[in-house]
Amino acid sequence: MEYLLGIVGAGQMAEAIVRGLLHAGAMKPEEIIASDVSSARRAVFAALGLRTTGDNTEALRARTVLLSVKPQHMHEVLAGIAPAMKPDRLVVSIAAGISTVLIEDGLGCGGAWRVIRAMPNTPMLVGKGVVALSRGRHATDEDMHTARGIFEPRAVVMEVPEDLMDAITAVSGSGPAYFFYLVEHMIEAGRKLGLSDAQASELVRRTAEGAAAMLVGTADSPAELRRRVTSPGGTTEAAVRVLEERGAGRAVVEAIAAAAARARQLGRSAQERRGTGHSSAG
Template structure:
């Protein structure tokens, strides 16, 4: 049996999920997306043949229109606007419509307060590699979410990467690792490129070496059963150059620095949730 899925707000993340679903066999006719601009709606309809894309500048009630009759509604606007969007569509939802949020820092309590009593809600936390089908997505069920609905959400997000189920209390910690994590990897590549320049390499060459090395190491980590510790040890010959580099990282407290950064990211996520409350 097909399910009608409404993507309310279709930026890069929701479009990645939408595209992954179609690639996985979902009928485009079962998908509706809302955006602000008519040009963006036309772009989506052309790129994903068969979906319905509705622009707010042409249809002011586009979100309500899309949510009406939907089995699953995925809220894909910025965190500051997520609760308002939930309130906007409340009257269009059936009691068993599953509402899923991809917004960072918006709690299940905040979502449930903005929706009709008893509405099933799921909070997710995807990361940016989802755009390439290599993301990590967490799912956390709300008060009235059934096991079947949670599985339905898992099936949807499996289209863009690895799905993990966690209690909401762990979302900030997960966000600090996988949500912010891609930026940490990019930061590492930046630092490696700068180190190469300091050692005398041409800046463009150094950037290329850093980029391809980090990307290649990521592919090795993506292999089935890969373990980062085992991979590091395999590259670290006793008394060799890599061992000396790793020892220096340890002396400088790099692992502690990373832990402190992740802790700060998690604390900031909690702060934003309170501000949105």
């Protein structure tokens, strides 16, 4: 049987993608196969009605193959599937820092491999993701349409040049963690001011939810929305002044730059492992 989608690496992001496809009716469970070394992860996908396997080459029976493995494992995975990969397969990778060229080269044999690189983020788990797509040298418009269909049930999808993907990884791929970090510390501040854990958590979560809705629901810039809350001589101004004095804005910019640098480093490390034949998986 030929499947529509074969998943190599059945992690949480792959699970979010599959749940979105099934919920939207874009694919049926019997049209997807998932492989993973973890029996626990296979069980999660089996519960969704999918065929599962511990053999990655089984997932290559699908028209589109989704590589959902950690960047440091990509070399080993490509080496394992390359001999069995058919030239008519579309390959979509969500591994941070791994270029389409590296995947093309890893599949080898001088084939004109059709590869699309994607960077999703974890809000896909709740249908609020954003995904950037970059096409490799041999990917077609039809391939991009297919890739969009994988992610659109749970995300806004945009196409970008591949040289922007490390920046996108840093801004939106890792981005949810920055918001969670801020929320963590807002809750801590509330507790220190006398609120209970439940009160602080509910207040901050609802505030974050409302602020996010305002960001996406209006054409106003974040700076303008902040200005409207910040009355001269008021409480918000006092808080923002401390943030600015402590260099919070600069820290955010530097943190995102560090994430982009790490994405580039992951790509270089993967290329070096391929060049030396070394694998760090396991």
